[in-house]
Amino acid sequence: MDSESMGQTLQELRAAADPSRYGAAFGPGALDQKTRGLVGIGAAVSLGASTPTYRRLVEEAREGGATVDDCIGAFVAAAPVSGAVRLVAGAPRLASALGYDVGQALE
Numbered sequence: 001m002d003s004e005s006m007g008q009t010l011q012e013l014r015a016a017a018d019p020s021r022y023g024a025a026f027g028p029g030a031l032d033q034k035t036r037g038l039v040g041i042g043a044a045v046s047l048g049a050s051t052p053t054y055r056r057l058v059e060e061a062r063e064g065g066a067t068v069d070d071c072i073g074a075f076v077a078a079a080p081v082s083g084a085v086r087l088v089a090g091a092p093r094l095a096s097a098l099g100y101d102v103g104q105a106l107e
Contacts, residue, residue, distance in 0.1 A: 034070070037061025041071055042078035045090045054090070054097035068098055 031039065037060035044053055058071055075094050079087045092102045 032064055034061055034064030034066045037064055038066055038070060038074040041074040041094070042081075045075055045078040045086050046082035048086055048089060049093070051093040051096050054093045058094070058097045071098060 037057050040057035041054065041061065043049075044057055061071055061074075071094070075090065076087070095102050
């Protein structure tokens, strides 16, 4: 692929990823802060997200009024879609994001 084609492809990908092109229903205002954070936690499980990603999503959900139990519930609710392997791999990341000292618990 030449550089001109590559540039065009990158522009198309940027345009496709722009949430404004899908209208207000898909913008940040479509869901409240708590719901956005909880949905994000569920998606993070399926994607195998890092601890900093979980931390950001937990902060968003908690700032919107979610409890620790809400965050854990969103995490567990993703299990049928993400599978047990992703759930087990993500558990210590979510625990860390919630402020739990995973390292000390394993000693």
